[in-house]
Amino acid sequence: MNQARTSGASWIARVWPLVPVVAALLFTSGLLLLFHASPGEAYRAMWDGAFGTPDKILSVVAFWIPMVLCSVGLLVTFTAGLWNIGVEGQIVLGAICASWVALRLSGPAWLLIPLEIGAAMLGGALWAAIAAVLKTRGKVNEIFGGLALNNLAIILTNYLISGPWQPPEGGTFRGTAPFQDAALLPRFLESRFSPLSLVLAGLAFAAVFFILRGTTWGLKLKALGKNPHSAFLLGVSSERETVLAMMFCGALAGLGGAVRVLSWFDSLRQSISGGIGFLSLLIVMLAAYRILLVPFIAFFFSVVLNGSITLQLKTQLHSALGGILTGVMVLFVLLFGSAKQLGIGKTRAGSGDAPEAIPAAPADSIAGDISTHARGGD
Amino acid sequence: MRVELRDIRKVFGAVKANDGISLTLESGKIYALVGENGAGKSTLMKILSGYQPPTSGEILLDDQPVRFQSPADALAQGVGMLYQDPLDMPPFRVIDNYLLGRDSRLVLDYKTARDELAQLAARYGFDIDPNATIDSLSMGQRQQLELVRLLAGGAQVLILDEPTTGISAEQKEILFESMRRMTNEEGKTVILVSHKLEEVQELCIHAYVLRRGKMVGGQSLPCGNELLVEMMFGHMPQRSRRPLFQLGQPVLELRDVTISTYELTVPDINLSVRAGEVFGFAGLEGSGQRLVMQVCAGLMAPSKGQVYIGGQDVTGWNYHRMQAHGMGYVAAGRLEEGLVAGLSLTEHLVLARPEKQFFIDWKANETEMSQRISTYQIVGRPETTADALSGGNQQRLLFSLLNTPLKLLLLEHPTRGLDVRSADYTWQLLYQRREHGTAILFISADLDEIIAHSDRIAVFSGGRMSRVVEAAQTTAEELGHLIGGQA
């Protein structure tokens, strides 16, 4: 009898992670039926859109790369207990800095490209540093600081596009003048995919993997994220590490911006970040903050989102369906994951099989940044 | 109102916070509830005031058994508690704070509330502006308000938890007057939870003493402090035989150090601890010893005076700098203030290393941690997470992470929550450090421990440090006096 119960419980434990995924598919299928569309047809259209032709596959890969860059960067900030909502702005600043090099300097590709990459990483890092210092010195929560900086970055982009960097035939508000060929990342055939960017993404992934697993700095961030007070007593400076972590993520996000502006596009555009920053936050949440899952989930996102564009072309259904599928999946994982953690059925925590809970997101400490009352809390 | 507690038990997991406590309180009298920290006083009072339910046992008011759903419910039935940190709303105005939860009428009646407050102020002798915000008031004023709110809410039984910590002498007098008036003229019942034996003797007619979750007994007051001290701490322990040790030069020196915080001012501390010496800080929690220790650790700066470690003026140095200079600090909350739940033992070792390398050599660190595990007899493996260890092993882990040699080792409650064996082993480890010339300064609420292990002792009471006594020569009486606040 005992046997049956334990095997029953562990069966549920193994199957449980799939429940939110299945639920999300059901939800999306339900929406499709609402619109008198066949889910099978829709998913097939999405599949075609992603894998139908070699060109499409390359697009999926090209879109995937900036997301990987941002996601692994966000893993660093999440480890330190930070909600780096400002990642969108950091992508934009990276794109802007790379664009500056592309438009204002000239030279051969082997000179321009490293300069662009360096500029982009620097720009993203500095933009992130602003949000970080606002937090550590100004006690401005990084969510709102990041939010404001995101918008300021977009405003800056629009200014550049319609002003100093406008195309010679006049401002179209769509994008700047196209970049010189030498500035662009070398592309594979006629696609938007640049093998160089894949190398960069691979390096970033390896760097983050190594940092989090094999360096003292990564360990300091981990301690900081779990227990800032104990971390302090163990010698970790919260201010220093917060700023460094944010700058590191900003640099990678900036790099993602460079990839966007130098291979996906050929000029600085209005929505250069393409929502990639926010998508990366979702990717990391869905991956339960595990680095090995991140590239796969990012790829899944890229498949779904790119496939949705074809979906729209083929079936007249809005491409937002892709975003719905991925978004609902993350939501259900957040909701179902915790529900399991709290014990559906009467067995409370502390029983034999510890549930594979979603690691907790950084604590909400919106008011905690501001200690308005001199005496500590309760 | 007559209050009776019958066989109250409260269990938290394996811990018996209250283990079958019974007592009776008659109306019109002021009672004292005393005991060292961890004795179960606040648990018991939280149960009586409705904040948490007992695991078993009964509460009777005027011989009627009652059950409280919440503190508000308890107040409605006549029992109110004034916490050491009053449960008020700092950003609210006085008048809004007074009105919250007062009744269920939708619209706030400011006029009536103002009148009520004025009346109560006159009756109990204080003067507070209804439009001031709570966080602009002093602790004494906040207490007065909370007291008044409880009385206006119909409290017949009032529990006061350490009310005189952090208020001025004048406010204390007003408070005592109110307490006398409440009981003598209005027949209310008052319970004073306090460690200030002097005040307990002054005000109360009877004391109940708790120790380790049990009711030790009652004592009518006034009486000699030693009687109470003996009931609170048990018999005076024999000093354990310890190897003699040759003490060295002074390592830690505090000169005219004064520390001021919102709650407490600790004036004129002069202290010197020598290499190899074990110095104990006694006294009940909140009396200032933790503040002094935090200043020594660089977690807080003194408002006046100088701190020297090893002859070097370290006044105003921050924690990390002091750490680098040979100071070690082990806080009381092992998991909250020292270890990181979720990190393994090896990971803690990597973080605690004084010279940090960029790349972690996991193999080497694991081996090192294994060595320390066996040296410190920690039950656990290098990959075990800190929160999976038992309390005693967490303490050993914290010690294993300290640098060697240290000039100064500061410990807060080093054996709190440990069984006898672990506590003994902890002290063996500490004695070993003396060989390196480490000066050891520790806080403990356990008088047994203080007497058994210290070379010299200082007692803290109400923010003041007593004269320093030699452990080998002190008596129960002397310590009792010092703890009670008498010179």
Added chain:
Amino acid sequence: MNDSQLIAVLASIVLQASPLIIAVCGEILTERSGIVNLSLDGTMLMSAMTGFVVGMQTDNYWLGFLAAAVVGAIFAAIVAFGSIRLGQSQVAIGFVLTLLGDDLSAFLGQNYVRMTGAVVPRAGIPLLKDLPILGPILFNQNIVVYFAILLIVATWWWLNRTQAGLRLRGAGERPTAAFARGVDVNRVRYLYTILGGALVGIAGAAYSLNVKIGWSDGHVRGFGWIALAIVIFGGWSPIRGAFGALLFGATKALATVLQRAFPEVSVVAFNAIPWALMILVLLAVGSDYTERFIEVMPRRWQRPLRRILRVSPPMALGTAFHEG
């Protein structure tokens, strides 16, 4: 610009700001209870779409508002439930819902783009609307504007003059003390989060039925974030929040005017003002400069100044509460 033009601009600012005011009041109620509903942007998009579609299908804008309120309440309920019952991060859930709301509204509303539907008609208040200056600005508007004005007053009154308001504020400032006073903290949080969400829903519909009529992709994108920002720099007070919303509207209107006056200064400078302002105010909140500033003021002014300039967040904002 002559007088009647100025009045027209002011009236337009009030009209444009009304939905924002409604959303800000709703979120103030939510945050004062201790919960952050970060999903505002997504909620407003969904409710704008829903309000428009239902209003169009039924040719009845009241039903549109009702449907929008329900949508807002549902989004808020998910945040509350996820946080209180499931212990999840409010920020995480709110953030996902923001993005979801955007996508869901785009998808579900795809067949209704650029259609015409129910519109809230102008409804000037007789007599009042003929007052000089204030008349056309405040009283010759429509029910949304009147609702917004009433809501400011009602929210302020509820928070500051009722027992329920004290309990709400207590739950957000110091839940342990509120519990000791008999407040069911989690119930209060559920109630006001859902109520706040319903108001945000109404605000969304107020855009698509009133201010920015119709529906299109990403119609009201960004306003939810702005509402969140205004809650903060309005110091969690409905009156200052309303000022913030009007200020925001004014900077936009001013932008067009100043643009004509100073064509060289790009419009971006004006767009950036609200965000730069937000950062500055947040800095002021976190620093002690305000306190130092107040201390050098004459004694008599200190208390009222403190009241006006107090911008601290509810102390327990974003934290979980466990009884006992």
